[in-house]
Amino acid sequence: MAQRYVRVQTLDGKIFYGLLQIDRRVQVLDAPPWMKGQLTDRVIDAESYQALAPCAPSKIVAVGKNYANHAAEMGTPVPQEPLLFLKPPTTVIAMEAEVVYPSESQQVDYEGELALVIGDRCSHCTPEEAHSKIWGYTIANDVTARDLQRKDGQWTRAKGFDTFCPLGPWVVREINPGARLQTFLNDQPVQSAAISEMxxxxxxxxxxxSRVMTLLPGDVVLTGTPAGVGAIGVGDRVRIEIEGIGYLENSVIARTVAPQESQT
Structure with a gap:
């Protein structure tokens, strides 16, 4: 099993990065792993922490229509260059945290995605250099208010609501290029693609x-979603699985219910 790097909050409110053990205990690192954090002697028992999103990015850079079959289902051509947009860090929530359905929208969609975690400052890098800047991989749900995306003509509001980026549950260092991404809505399969189809x-x-903006250690890049996106509603559960990483699962609640504090 690949090493699983996590970020947790102890019962006294302190936040630590660490290495998840088989028994769910966490061996603490003295810094984020992509900042050359080293293992310490401290171990946190499984019942003594709450899992957070595995990183706290300064920015989340996302890519639209990066699977040809998704571009087709949206009725648009495949972009000639990567189509970029940003999600604010306040969208990030952890595994099992709740996605809040905003009252401003009538159609909110799931989008299962592979997420990259940047390990080193990256500016004007070649693809060969960029590969070495990717520290690890995790899972994301690029939750989108689809009706607002169409209405606004740009994507900031539709992609930017608090809780609209479930991320986790941990980071692994390597992934098979042919690994499969699958999304399940209430246990029913809705998306399935190899990440090599990007x-x-x-x-x-x-x-x-990196030719547009400098990527910093801990930043996250969302690599796009395959075909099969669809609407979610209050009470739904979305589970995204990627071979070699694990799964990310979150439920949806109404905006009238006070959302829990974003676990970033």
């Missing part, structure tokens, strides 16, 4: 982004 692979995406 139009622009991860190293090309990171290189392209």
């Amino acid at each position: 139009v622009f692979p991860p190293d090309v995406l990171v290189s392209y982004i």
Whole structure:
């Protein structure tokens, strides 16, 4: 089993990065792993922490229509270059945290995605250089208010609501290029694709982004979603699985219920 790097909050409110053990205990690192954090002697028992999203990015750079079959289902051509947009860090929530359905929208969609975690400062990198800047991989749900995306003509509001980026549950260092991504809505399969089906692979995406903005350690890149996106409603549960990583699962609640504090 691949090593699983996590971020947790102890009962006294302190936040630690660490390495998840088979028995769910966490061996603490003295810094984020992508900042050359080293293992310490401290171990946190499984009942003594709450799992958070595995990183706290300064920014989340996402890529639209990076699977040809998804572009087709949206009725648009495949972009000639990566189509970039940003999600604010306040969208990030952890495994099992709740996605809040905003009252401003009548159609909110799930989008299962592979997420990249940047390990080193990256500016104007070639694809070859960019590959070495990718520290690890995790799972994301690029939750989208689809009706607002169409209405606004740009994507900031539709992609930017608090809780609209479930991320986790941990980071792994390597992934098989042919790994399969699958999404389940209330246990029913709705998306399935190999990550190798991306139009622009991860190293090309990171290189392209780095020519626009500097990527910093701990930043996250969402690599796009395959065909099969669809609407979610209050009470639904979305589970996204990627071979070699695990799964990310979150439920949906109404905006009238006070949302829990974003677990970033």
